[in-house]
Amino acid sequence: MPYGSLREFLEKAEQEGRLLRIAEEVRLEPDVRTISCAAGRMTGGPVLLFEKVLGYPDKKIVMNVHGSWENHALTLDLPKNTPVREQFREIVKRWGRYPVPAKRVTSAPVKEVVLERDFSLFRELPLFRVNPMDGGFFLSKACAIARDPENPSNQNVGIYRIQVKDHDLLGIQLSAQHDLAAYLRSAERLDVPLRAAIAVSNDPIVPFVASSPLKFDDDEYAMMGAIRGAPVEVVSSEIGALDVPAGAEMIIEGEILRHHRAVEGPFAEYPGSYSSSMLQVEIRVDRITRRRDPILFENLYTGEPWGEIDYLQGLNTCATIYNQMKLDFPEIEAVNALYTHGYCTIIASRMRFGGFAKTLACRLLSTPHGITYPKLIIVVDANVDPFNLQQVIWALTTRFRPERDLALIPNAPASTLDPAHLIRGLGTKVIIDATTPVYPDIPMEDNISVDLPADTDFWIGEIQKRMQAKP
């Protein structure tokens, strides 16, 4: 059964032994960040529920919802020990069911309390500084919803970093390639109002899809329906008729301020470094709707990998790239873009002919995500599981011939967040062909590879099953 809310997911996580309640009183800084960093960094970290927050008797904090492969599997309603490659396959399969449009409802728990004036975001949420040099208190996992002013049927749900700058003022970082930035360009050009709603603490599928690199006019809600296997319920915002997730803990509504930018950030990002402070967009908040207290505030710790963000923006990115490349090259078996949001991307594929690995690497570099993010591209044979780094390193050490299989593309577009840049936004792409050379390439001199016993994969599954069945 898919989850209707974060609360329903937490119940399931607790039943499955994947929820850790922190009962003792915690300080917003540095306790919440420290414990959340630890849970995301360890292998198999649980979901965290901070039950007693110093200063906020009526609020609780939820962290690390996606922060391990076990948690990630549960968010998809899969058995918690589902291997990564199988989670990838399942996501690709469900992706194919798009679209499953949202179901509109007229009442929802998120409307239990409606605040129209004299509210304070500092009172409503137990905000905390995620990392010490962040420029303020950020919502790092909330989902912003807005409509295209030029085509209002086009609605976007995305995760943007949001800084709480005053009782009723937010800063939001919009990069030029984001849908919301395109809406803002239209709103500024036409000089018309642009509304935004921010959904805090959701069914984990909501941020999973909101952080996926979908196409501009794709409907995120219809993708959530496809991934969860049932329509997601939405309710109308108080102002501006935006569809907002009915299961959310809180919806913050406001107007994006046109022709105006103000200091925002910095904020620690997924490469494990701070982005710089810039003049960014602001939102004036004029409505808050929420559940009755005690409210749950879900946020995301970001810092040095690995952590929750690497899981959250992991397999959704892999599936998006895979689907785009598979259209042109059906030989592709799987894509692993998990490392630093795809800075290292591993492609597993059958080889059509010699040199084909370089063709695949170039196709990756022309996908929307691949234009900037990948700097290290490794291509392996189809029999190598790209999610298994032991196998990937085996391919690198026994298939890769540096004098023929290494290619560099200097001065290519790169992620602006890469701290190793010489010129921000430019970098060198490294392509490594770690596949077995095929005709007309020079074959390997010693073709003496050992075959895996035929039923090895079957027995891996069988041994796991028998081990789990043991009392």
Added chain:
Amino acid sequence: MICPRCDDQRAAKIFDSPESGAWEIYRCPRCFFTWRSTEEDRVTRPELYDADFKLSEAKIREMIPKPPIVPPEGAASKPRY
């Protein structure tokens, strides 16, 4: 109150913890820095704030608007970068 990040003298308390006496939140009207009274010294004390992260009126003036502001249609000016 002095802003630990940009040294603006107009920073002020904007919020008291709902559970009274636990902490206060302060805010700078120039650089929008907010901080809690109970945070570590390198966050709350101007003289200990990391120089690489310090801001000033001049630094703010040099910042680039992101995304660029688009003027209303018909307005004479070009996009400001």
